[in-house]
Amino acid sequence: MIDLNKPGELVIKPRYSPRIKLLLAVIAAVVLLVSAGLIYNYGLNRAGFERQSAEQTQQTLQDDMRKMRDENHELQESLARAQRTIQMDQAAYQDLDKSLKASAQEIVKLREELNFYRNIISPTDKKSGLRVQNLYIEAAGNANQYRYKLVLIQALKHESSIQGRASFEISGVQVGEDVVLKIPAANERAISVNFKYFQDIEGKFELPRNFQPKRVKVYITSPGGTSMAEASYNWPEV
Numbered sequence: 001m002i003d004l005n006k007p008g009e010l011v012i013k014p015r016y017s018p019r020i021k022l023l024l025a026v027i028a029a030v031v032l033l034v035s036a037g038l039i040y041n042y043g044l045n046r047a048g049f050e051r052q053s054a055e056q057t058q059q060t061l062q063d064d065m066r067k068m069r070d071e072n073h074e075l076q077e078s079l080a081r082a083q084r085t086i087q088m089d090q091a092a093y094q095d096l097d098k099s100l101k102a103s104a105q106e107i108v109k110l111r112e113e114l115n116f117y118r119n120i121i122s123p124t125d126k127k128s129g130l131r132v133q134n135l136y137i138e139a140a141g142n143a144n145q146y147r148y149k150l151v152l153i154q155a156l157k158h159e160s161s162i163q164g165r166a167s168f169e170i171s172g173v174q175v176g177e178d179v180v181l182k183i184p185a186a187n188e189r190a191i192s193v194n195f196k197y198f199q200d201i202e203g204k205f206e207l208p209r210n211f212q213p214k215r216v217k218v219y220i221t222s223p224g225g226t227s228m229a230e231a232s233y234n235w236p237e238v
Contacts, residue, residue, distance in 0.1 A: 120153050120197055128156035132218050132231035133198070144209055150191075150201040150218065152229075158196055164222045166191040166201060172213040172235070179211065193220060 116133060118124075123131075133151040140147040154162055167190075168183040183205045184190060191201060207213060213235040220229040 116151075116153070116198070119155055121156070123155045126156070129154065130162050130220060130229040131155055132220065132229055135216070135218055135231065135233055137216070137236050140204055144207045144211075145204060146207070147204050148202065151198065152193065152195065152201070152220065153198040154196060161194060161196045162228070164193040164220055164228055166193050167219045167221070168205075169217040169219070170207070170213050170235075171215045171217075172211055174208060174211045181207065181211070 119131065119133065131153050133153045134149075135151070136149040138147050139145070148168075150166060152162075152166075170181045170183065172179060172181070191203065193199065193201070215232060215234055217232045218230060219227065222228055
């Protein structure tokens with residue numbers, strides 16, 4: 001074919017036969033199919049790799065969870081054992097504490113008894129005669145009623161018995177004035193004293209409702225009224 005736009009030049013364009021065009025189309029289709037197959041296989045392989053990786057990751061997570069559950073179970077058992085040990089230790093400590101307190105109280109009691117008998121047999125001051133060892137006062141339950149225990153001893157020498165009477169003078173405040181009350185009163189039965197080594201005298205007395213006791217004094221007198229011993233104490237908190 002001659003191009004009239006450019007005079008003096010001759011251009012020839014090739015023409016393909018229908019067979020060649022068909023062959024080229026078949027080759028292109030084959031290349032396209034092969035490429036699609038390769039891409040598909042790559043996708044499958046890639047998907048399989050990712051699936052395998054996901055399964056491995058899942059298995060790893062499951063193993064980690066199993067380890068964590070086992071560790072948690074072990075920690076719970078350890079905690080339970082520790083709690084049981086602490087409870088046992090606390091119980092043992094409480095028993096030991098009670099035993100020590102009981103032993104301490106027993107020691108105090110034994111020391112008091114030892115001191116009591118030592119004052120009878122061999123007092124530290126080596127003085128013989130009647131002594132007021134102790135006076136205990138406590139509330140008797142009813143208002144202004146009290147219970148007392150008076151302990152008397154004869155120190156060092158015990159050839160003869162001691163006979164006499166015991167009495168109390170309780171000083172305090174009544175309606176703003178200082179007052180001294182005598183127990184037993186003149187019209188009440190006397191507190192008898194009669195012993196060779198020691199004597200515990202127990203009894204009760206009642207104070208006026210508006211009386212506030214401060215101190216108490218103990219007198220031991222002979223049958224003839226002569227003073228034999230005396231002792232003074234602050235009024236206990238009862």
